[in-house]
Amino acid sequence: MAPTFETFPSLVGKDLGVSSWLTVGRETIQAFADCTGDHQWIHIDEARAKEGPFGTTIAHGYLTLSLLPRSQRELAFIPADVSSTINYGLDKVRFLQPVPSGARIRNHVRLLAATPKGEGRLLIKILNTVELEGSNTPAMVAETLTLLIRS
Numbered sequence: 001m002a003p004t005f006e007t008f009p010s011l012v013g014k015d016l017g018v019s020s021w022l023t024v025g026r027e028t029i030q031a032f033a034d035c036t037g038d039h040q041w042i043h044i045d046e047a048r049a050k051e052g053p054f055g056t057t058i059a060h061g062y063l064t065l066s067l068l069p070r071s072q073r074e075l076a077f078i079p080a081d082v083s084s085t086i087n088y089g090l091d092k093v094r095f096l097q098p099v100p101s102g103a104r105i106r107n108h109v110r111l112l113a114a115t116p117k118g119e120g121r122l123l124i125k126i127l128n129t130v131e132l133e134g135s136n137t138p139a140m141v142a143e144t145l146t147l148l149i150r151s
Contacts, residue, residue, distance in 0.1 A: 019071035071107035088145035
């Protein structure tokens with residue numbers, strides 16, 4: 001049986017799923033650089049990055065962070081009787097290793113907390129572990145906060 005707003009807190013401490021693999025390609029990295037104005041060579045200059053510390057261009061850490069909503073939506077763990085979800089912030093973010101251009105990542109999601117915030121509102125804390133294909137060390141670990149508002 002799918003969780004409801006009322007039963008969702010019973011999932012605290014449980015895995016909510018693992019997203020599919022997503023390739024973080026040059027086009028995505030360039031678009032993020034253009035959008036944010038962060039054109040540091042390590043992200044967009046292939047020739048210079050080849051001689052740099054990682055041997056290739058890498059995704060911006062904030063690009064990796066910005067992909068979390070996409071993977072969370074894919075997992076569809078929000079109860080059907082929730083009418084809105086509001087980004088409430090972050091508690092902790094750590095970039096543990098770079099995501100090379102062309103690498104594949106996926107998000108392993110676990111519910112850490114579910115705190116009532118008044119009538120029809122529930123603040124959830126999600127542990128997002130962004131895995132890098134072929135590595136035992138995650139690319140990023142982030143605790144995100146989302147306010148659920150019941151229909």
